[in-house]
Each structure stands twice: as structure tokens, then as C-alpha cells.
């Protein structure tokens with residue numbers, strides 16, 4: 736709580752330290768996601784594999800742009816999904832119909848991004 740109050744106080748005025756702290760919190764979030772979320776680990780492996788395949792096959796600029804967009808979309812959707820899951824579990828630890836709905840819809844965001852990625856992958860890598 737003290738940590739939070741201190742952060743709020745510092746955020747009232749612009750400070751480079753506070754901005755750097757914000758980046759650190761965001762990177763902490765990314766690391767937490769990779770360590771705690773099985774799906775994020777799968778995303779990491781797939782991301783590295785796709786980047787390696789892109790280098791091996793020599794994608795064109797437009798293909799790289801779409802591949803990177805797809806990768807970023809999946810990571811963003813997973814991050815929002817993970818954050819929403821944590822918030823829902825903190826706010827309503829017991830089973831609740833609305834929590835189920837919120838989590839299902841948040842998961843749908845990941846599914847949509849993943850479907851887009853598959854389409855981009857087929858377009859960029861097929862035929863080799």
C-alpha cells in the first residue's frame with residue numbers, strides 16, 4: 736500500500752524516474768506472464784520459431800510487417816487476458832456467472848489474434 740501511495744505521489748509531477756519505473760513495471764508484467772502463463776510460454780516458442788523461419792526464408796518487408804503485427808497482436812491479447820483473469824480472481828474468488836463470461840470473452844480476444852496470425856503465417860510462408 737505504501738508502495739502504491741508513493742507511486743501516486745510521484746506520478747503527480749513529471750519525473751524521469753517515474754517514467755523509468757513505469758517501463759520497469761511493464762517489463763515485470765511481461766516476465767511474470769512468461770513465467771506464470773503456460774499460453775505465454777507457447778507464444779514465446781512460436782514467436783522465436785516464426786522469427787527464425789522468417790530469417791531462413793527471407794521474407795519481404797511487407798511480410799515482415801504483417802508477421803510482426805500478428806506476433807504483437809497475440810502478445811497484447813494474451814497480456815490483456817491475463818490481467819483481466821487476475822483482476823477477476825482478485826475481485827470475485829468464488830465461481831460467478833459474470834466472471835465466466837468476462838474470462839470467456841477475454842479468451843476470445845486471444846483466439847481472434849491467433850486466428851489472424853495463422854492467416855498471416857499462411858500468406859507469408861506458403862509456399863516456401
Ligand SMILES: Nc1ncnc2c1ncn2[C@@H]1O[C@H](COP(=O)(O)OP(=O)(O)OP(=O)(O)O)[C@@H](O)[C@H]1O
Pocket residue numbers: 772773774820827828829830831832834835836838839842
Ligand atoms: N470464478 C469463476 N467463475 C466462473 N467461471 C470461471 C471462473 N474462473 C474461471 N472460470 C471458467 O473457466 C474458464 C477458464 O478459466 P481460467 O481462469 O482457468 O483461464 P485459462 O485461460 O483456461 O487458464 P490459464 O490462464 O491458467 O491458462 C473461464 O474461461 C471460465 O469459463
